[in-house]
Amino acid sequence: MSDVVLTLNHLQKHFGALQATRDVSLELKRGEIHALIGPNGAGKSTLIGQIAGNLKPDAGSVHLAGQEITALSVAQRARLGLGRSFQVSSLAEPLSVLRNVMIAVQALQGHSFRFWKPVHRDESLLAPAREALERMQLSHRADTPVSELSHGERRQVEVACALALKPRALLLDEPMAGLGPEGTAHLTDLLETLKQEVPILLIEHDMDAVFRLADRISVLVAGSVIARGDSAEIRHNPDVREAYLGD
Amino acid sequence: MDKLKSETTALPGLPALPNAWFDRKGLVQIGLLALLFLAPLAAHLLGHIYYVNLASRITLIAMAAVGLNLAIGYGGMVSFGHAAYFGLGGYIAGISAYHAFDFSPVMSWPMAIPGSDSMLVIWLATILLCGLLALAIGAISLRTTGVYFIMITLAFAQMMYYFANSWPTYGGEDGLPIYIRNSLPLVDTGQPWTFFLIAFSGLLLAMAITSRMMKSRFGAALTMARLNDTRLATAGVSPYPIRLVAFVISAMITGLAGALYADLNGFISPTMLSWHMSGELMVIVILGGVGRLYGPLAGAILFVMMETLLGGMTEYWKLFLGLVLLLVVLFAKHGVMGWLAGRERHV
Numbered sequence: 245m246s247d248v249v250l251t252l253n254h255l256q257k258h259f260g261a262l263q264a265t266r267d268v269s270l271e272l273k274r275g276e277i278h279a280l281i282g283p284n285g286a287g288k289s290t291l292i293g294q295i296a297g298n299l300k301p302d303a304g305s306v307h308l309a310g311q312e313i314t315a316l317s318v319a320q321r322a323r324l325g326l327g328r329s330f331q332v333s334s335l336a337e338p339l340s341v342l343r344n345v346m347i348a349v350q351a352l353q354g355h356s357f358r359f360w361k362p363v364h365r366d367e368s369l370l371a372p373a374r375e376a377l378e379r380m381q382l383s384h385r386a387d388t389p390v391s392e393l394s395h396g397e398r399r400q401v402e403v404a405c406a407l408a409l410k411p412r413a414l415l416l417d418e419p420m421a422g423l424g425p426e427g428t429a430h431l432t433d434l435l436e437t438l439k440q441e442v443p444i445l446l447i448e449h450d451m452d453a454v455f456r457l458a459d460r461i462s463v464l465v466a467g468s469v470i471a472r473g474d475s476a477e478i479r480h481n482p483d484v485r486e487a488y489l490g491d
Numbered sequence: 492m493d494k495l496k497s498e499t500t501a502l503p504g505l506p507a508l509p510n511a512w513f514d515r516k517g518l519v520q521i522g523l524l525a526l527l528f529l530a531p532l533a534a535h536l537l538g539h540i541y542y543v544n545l546a547s548r549i550t551l552i553a554m555a556a557v558g559l560n561l562a563i564g565y566g567g568m569v570s571f572g573h574a575a576y577f578g579l580g581g582y583i584a585g586i587s588a589y590h591a592f593d594f595s596p597v598m599s600w601p602m603a604i605p606g607s608d609s610m611l612v613i614w615l616a617t618i619l620l621c622g623l624l625a626l627a628i629g630a631i632s633l634r635t636t637g638v639y640f641i642m643i644t645l646a647f648a649q650m651m652y653y654f655a656n657s658w659p660t661y662g663g664e665d666g667l668p669i670y671i672r673n674s675l676p677l678v679d680t681g682q683p684w685t686f687f688l689i690a691f692s693g694l695l696l697a698m699a700i701t702s703r704m705m706k707s708r709f710g711a712a713l714t715m716a717r718l719n720d721t722r723l724a725t726a727g728v729s730p731y732p733i734r735l736v737a738f739v740i741s742a743m744i745t746g747l748a749g750a751l752y753a754d755l756n757g758f759i760s761p762t763m764l765s766w767h768m769s770g771e772l773m774v775i776v777i778l779g780g781v782g783r784l785y786g787p788l789a790g791a792i793l794f795v796m797m798e799t800l801l802g803g804m805t806e807y808w809k810l811f812l813g814l815v816l817l818l819v820v821l822f823a824k825h826g827v828m829g830w831l832a833g834r835e836r837h838v
Contacts, residue, residue, distance in 0.1 A: 296725075322727030334725070336718035344722070347715050350708050351726035356733060362706040369708075409727065 247273045249443050250295070250326075250413045255304035257290055264290040265301065266468040270445075272413055277439045279446045279454045282464035283487065288447055289331070291464065292417055295445070296328050297321045309412050322351065327406030327442070328415040333398040337391040341382060341401050344390060345373040348408035376408040380434060396427030403434070407442070414442050420450040428453055455479065463487070516832035520785045527788065528691065535684040543683040544755065549795045550690040551752045556775040556787030557697045558744030563773070564782030565705055566737040567717030568633070571641045571769050572648030576742040578764030579624060579651065580617045580749025585759035586661055587613050588669045610673045610680065610689075613750055621746030622739050629738035633731060645766060652764040666760025673754050680754070690751055694788070697744045702784050704740075713737050745772070774812070778819055780826025783835065789827040 250272035257265035264287040272278045282288050293299035295306060297318040305314045313321050322328075335344050346363060349372045350356060363369055377383050380400045390398060399419050406414055419435070420428045432453050435444060439457075448454050454461065455475040463471040463478060465487045471478060478484055531546035555577050562568045590597045590606025597604045607613065632643045656664045672680050680686055704710050715723040716730040723730050753759045762768065771794070779790025797815070801808035823830040 317729065318724040319727050319729040322725055328725055330721075330725075334719060334721045336715055336722055338718065339714070343711070347711055347723065347728070348726040350711060351723075351728045356708055356712040356728050357736065358708040359704050359710075360707055362703075363708055363711050364706065366708075405722070405726065 249274055249309055250445060251307040252291075252295065253305045253307070255291070255294055255301045255306070257287075257294060257299065257301050259290075264467050265294065266466070268304075268464070268467070268469055270462055270469070272443050272445050274443055275440060276459040277435065277444045277446050277457050279448060279458035279461045280464060281448065281451075281454055281461060285466075286464045287467040288464055289417075290467075292328075292415065292447060295415055296326070322409060323354070325409070325412035326415060327409045327411030327413070329399070329402035329406055329417060329419055331417040331421060331447075333395075333402050335390045335398060335401055335405070338389055340387050340389055341377065341393070341404075342370070342373055342386040344401055345376050345404050345408050346370070348376075348405045349373050352409050373408055376404045379407055379438075380404040394427075396423045396431070399423065399427070399431060400434070403431075403438075407438075411442055414438075414444045415447075416444055417447045418449060419446070420448055420453050432457060519828070519832040523785055523788050523792070527792070531684070531687050535687075540683045543687050545795070545799065547683070547687045547690045547755050548752075549791050550687065550694050551748050551755060552772075552775065552795060553788045553791035554690070554694040554697050555745045555748035555752070556772050556779070556791055557694065557701060558741045558746075558748065559772045560776045560779075560782065560787050561701055561744065562738055562741040563776055564786065565701070565710070565717065566713050566734055566741070568734060568738055568741075569641050569773075570632075570644045570738070570741075571766070571773065572628070572644030572646075573742070573745050573772050574764050574766065574768035575628070575644075575648035575651045576621045576625060576746040577749035577752070577768060577772070578655065578759075578761070579621055580746035580751075581753035581759045581763045582655065582661065582667075583617045583620060583746075584613050584673060584750040584753040585667045585669050587616065588671070588673055589661070589667060592670060608671065608673045610675045610750075610754070613673055614747060617746045617750045618743050621742045625739045625742030626735070629735045629742075633734050633738065645769065648764065648769055649766060652761050652766070655761040655764050662760070664761055666758055666762075669753060669757045669759070672757065686755065690755070693747060693751060697747075698784060698788075700740075700744075709733070709736070774816060778816065778826055780828035783826065783828040783832075785832075786826055786828045789831070793827060 248271050252268055252270040255265050255268045268291060280288060290299060294301045297316060301314065305312055307313065308321065308324050308326055311324065313324060346369050349369050353368070374383065374386065377386055380403055382397065382400050382404060385393065385397060390401060393401065403416070403419065419431060423431065428450060435457055438444065446454070446458065458475060460472065460474060461478045462469050463484050470487060471481045471484045473481065527546060527550065531543045534542035559570065559573045562570045586597060587607050591608040595606065597606055628644065628647045632640055632647070635643055661667045674680055675689065678685050680689065705714070712723060712728055712733045716733050720730040749763060775790035775794050776787055778793055779786030779788065797812055798808060801811050819826060825834060
């Protein structure tokens with residue numbers, strides 16, 4: 245298998261007269277964090293929608309581990325190994341942290357039409373879920389309802405849910421949004437150790453985190469990628485500075 | 492934070508004890524079951540057949556509501572058309588008995604199906620046919636959500652209602668009597684106490700199935716489909732088939748209750764299919780506590796007792812039912828069970 249895990253090929257998406265995605269191509273390779281940045285309205289959410297399966301592109305294709313997934317549903321993509329977190333965290337609030345992660349383990353095992361065995365003492369579900377929580381340093385919160393968690397902890401639960409899927413690629417949509425400096429630093433550390441195992445496509449506003457974490461950065465402006473390179477290249481790219489960094 | 496904590500804990504001041512039989516919730520649940528069993532037992536011993544039959548009525552209405560609660564409470568599918576399955580179960584019992592009574596076939600083409608006065612045959616047919624009907628209705632309705640889902644399930648049930656109303660073979664709007672109660676091997680179903688025990692077993696079985704199923708993987712997926720279907724899909728489980736299967740099981744339970752209800756009354760009519768019936772079941776689920784295992788039982792006891800006691804005093808008893816419902820919705824959002832047994836905590 246090649247080194248490329250996730251590929252976007254010449255994606256196009258229109259909403260009426262607005263071209264939200266213009267010929268975007270992108271590759272996510274094994275062992276890397278590829279950051280996607282861009283000012284508000286650049287079309288990041290539209291692009292994420294097309295990768296995750298909420299939106300269908302007008303043209304172009306999406307491949308995961310060599311398989312075309314352009315026409316697949318959100319659930320089908322997840323089953324093929326695309327884990328994601330949301331900009332606004334999307335968890336079942338009344339349920340405990342462990343329960344939220346367990347549903348991902350259950351999905352991975354592919355047996356949701358089992359009606360008899362109680363999940364609360366099913367070690368084949370509990371053990372991997374606890375392991376994913378351990379990875380995100382959340383074990384002490386396993387039995388807490390999500391509604392009682394802090395914003396930062398919810399972010400970690402989201403990543404734990406995605407991890408429990410044993411994904412081939414992670415799509416993280418602004419995981420640092422709304423976190424304080426401490427939370428950001430904590431999550432940055434966690435993601436840095438994670439990337440060896442799962443390549444991450446990181447959509448993020450926090451520039452410090454992006455420059456620290458990303459191996460490569462793609463800059464999206466008005467629907468197209470205007471620059472691509474490592475942190476130093478992007479930092480010193482005049483187009484990017486003008487369009488995005490604002491000086 | 493403290494406020495959040497107290498809201499999600501089972502009882503203020505007491506630690507949450509899941510699966511404990513003798514905490515407040517366990518005692519309330521045992522109390523409800525004991526009430527439903529011992530009151531008709533006493534009536535039976537004292538020879539008051541009327542009260543035994545009244546308990547059977549409560550039991551079967553509760554069982555129908557257990558089915559609906561699976562859809563509304565556990566699955567988040569607000570069906571306003573469960574009378575379709577309740578009534579279909581009733582008509583299967585009635586039609587089968589009608590043909591068994593005069594030895595005519597239910598249908599002769601494409602294959603000959605004779606009538607039957609065996610409850611076991613009727614229950615099997617009810618499970619199959621209610622399942623198929625719910626599969627068809629659910630497959631279409633579950634493509635919509637919210638108020639559209641409510642309306643489309645209502646529309647399907649009303650179609651069944653008008654169909655039964657205008658089908659003269661089985662009495663049309665006059666309904667159809669069941670002259671002799673359908674039978675079971677070894678027992679005399681005509682005895683009120685025996686029939687109550689059959690109904691009570693049905694209710695217990697429906698509740699046990701619901702309880703066990705909601706603890707399983709399927710239940711976990713259904714719960715997630717209700718609370719956050721985006722999360723479920725992101726995990727890789729499509730919510731639609733999960734909901735559809737739950738909807739079908741829900742209809743089967745309500746249909747079985749309907750088949751027994753027809754036998755209890757010795758009579759079926761399109762009333763069992765009307766939107767009033769769907770509404771009554773929904774009111775019972777809300778009164779008892781949406782998504783609570785014992786909610787339908789508590790709701791059915793309250794509803795039928797109000798209907799019987801207040802209905803005996805004034806024909807405007809539904810005015811008082813409305814007031815109680817208003818109070819429950821305003822001040823006890825988690826129904827009678829939430830009020831008696833405290834909030835449920837998910838662990």
